Amino acid sequence: MDVRSAYQELTARSKKAALLRSTASVLGWEEQTYMPPNGAELRSKQLSLLAGLVHERTTDPKIGELLAECEAGDEFAEGSLEADNLREWRRDYDRSTKLPQRLVEEITETATLAQNAWVRARKEHDFHAFLPWLEKTVTLKREEADAVSDGKGLKYDALLDDYETGITTDLVAASFAELRDAIIPLVQAITESPKQADTSILKRDFPAAVQKEFSEQAAADIGFDFDSGRVDVAAHPFCSSFGPGDTRLTTRYDENFFSMAFFGTMHEAGHGIYEQNLPAEHFGTPAGESVSLGIHESQSLTWETFVGRSRPFWDHYFKPAQTAFPSVLSDVSLDDFFRAINDVRPSYIRVEADEVTYSLHILLRFELEQSLISGDLAPADVEAAWNEKFEAYFGFPVDHAANGCLQDIHWSGGLLGYFPTYALGKMYAAQLFAQARHDLGDLDGLIARGEFVPVREWLTANIHTHGRRLTPRQLIERVTGSPPSPAPLIGYLRRKFGDIYEIN
Structure with a gap:
């Protein structure tokens, strides 16, 4: 496959993953606006499934092969649209492939259930009602930080960089x-x-x-x-x-x-x-x-x-x-x-x-x-x-x-x-x-x-x-x-x- 064909396939794969994320965003928005409280358990499974599908698609080894093929050539000049997209795809791919799919799905499912519990706990001013969910969330985020950082440097840097590239x-x-x-x-x-x-x-x-x-x-x-x-x-x-x-x-x-x-x-x-x-x-x-x-x-x-x-x-x-x-x-x-x-x-x-x-x-x-x-x-x-x-x-x-x-x-x-x-x-x-x-x-x-x-x-x-x-x-x-x-x-x-x- 030539470099431009590889780039076009990466673009197509990226756009399909974006549509899946968009679908999850619709469900996430509806969860916070119109979903009845008893819908949280089902919604957590829906969002977990979508998160797993996105992770599966975006960590496909084929993406790594396509990236390597594009990076090996000099088809795209530094600062071009294609070069900039490739740089960010590489960054996303390298981070995502460090995370087990099981962890991605569990973080997503936990977040949906924890948010529902948070709404109730906040209304009742009851920190201890929310505590089990906070404990589980922190455990999962520590695991994510360990995976992304490869055990090197500050764990918090690994989480911070996901929101603000290059900051420590x-x-x-x-x-x-x-x-x-x-x-x-x-x-x-x-x-x-x-x-x-x-x-x-x-x-x-x-x-x-x-x-x-x-x-x-x-x-x-x-x-x-x-x-x-x-x-x-x-x-x-x-x-x-x-x-x-x-x-x-x-x-x-x-x-x-x-x-x-x-x-x-x-x-x-x-x-x-x-x-x-x-x-x-x-x-x-x-x-x-x-x-x-x-x-x-x-x-x-x-x-x-x-x-x-x-x-x-x-x-x-x-x-x-x-x-x-x-x-x-x-x-x-x-x-x-x-x-x-x-x-x-x-x-x-x-x-x-x-x-x-x-x-x-x-x-x-x-x-x-x-x-x-x-x-x-x-x-x-x-x-x-x-x-x-x-x-x-x-x-x-x-x-x-x-x-x-x-x-x-x-x-x-x-x-x-x-x-x-x-x-x-x-x-x-x-x-x-x-x-x-x-x-x-x-x-x-x-x-x-x-x-x-x-x-x-x-x-x-x-x-x-x-x-x-x-x-x-x-x-x-x-x-x-x-x-x-x-x-x-x-x-x-x-x-x-x-x-x-x-x-x-």
Whole structure:
């Protein structure tokens, strides 16, 4: 077989595997949105079967032969579409072939059952009800880390690299330490400032139906295509893309808290816009896939925080908000509303945290996950360890498990190594947004006029269109001219909240 024929067969195999993954994604989305609780056992077997089929197809020795044939020749120039796809296929193949099919299927089946148990345990504030599933999940993820790392280096690196190519525990720890050292004194200065927000204006009566209409209109305005997507309700907000033409968002509503659904929807819409603007013609190959979870998070945070919590955005959107909620916002000034949505104060829940303290939530999880995977922390001790670290970082105790170690779905889904990408995404977003401001000129003016198309087109041209053809670091360097750094985020936080709270 000649090299081009081998490449074409690899492409065909990759696209078929992508369709199987897409099918599993549909079932995973429905599990979190509409599946009745008693359907969990059957769903776990369905998803386990699909995971096994994908693994069987993607670890077929024939793929190794085809890759070797393509790599042996000089048919494809470095940096070409074909060469980039081959590099990523090789990376995926080498990782997948280290994992036994039995382990892949067991991780998938366990995740479905554990997520169902997590929903109940969280509702009942009962960590011990979830503990057996956490123990099983951690055991399986340690086995995965051992297999992928061949027993060399840090186990946690093996899990982290699956979500953020090229990143290591040491690199993350160094960036997070720099963030922590900047954030803690900033939080203290904000706490001591007399310019505190009246957040009660966000806790009035905001009917869920009106919130839904208002937040979905905002999502459409920034560029989420509702002809190719939809929004539903889930216990934990997420975005799930099945491929070109079908991207699903979820959110949740609290009729006495405006920010939860609005900013949650903006956040997930940012993820959805990324998925909707990946090159559809390359679906099923690395060139048509998102590069990493950190870059993905940068896209959601761009719209949720750097745009959605900015003063220019609300210069444009506050009057529509008053029209949508006249009985509760008619007596509120734009200044007071802007301060309220940017209120900074330590809180229990990560997804509701302010921009300044958010990274501390991630640091807590990052530290616990390393200890869980290394074996230094037993799953049975997670609740106590969480509560101790939380009080040390935030200054007050956890009241119950749903506000503590049970608040996130990730561990029930086996997503250990995922959390650091949230703070990395915030770093990337700050660096990319600063470059967009430079490239687009009057960015604040565009946002204040509700002209979001130039921002979205800039993101598509610089981020979305590349798929996985560059690593996260290469992508950031290509767009901004500098490697990823926490410095732009630190500068952004100091400027924005220094102005709001009138501190140096």
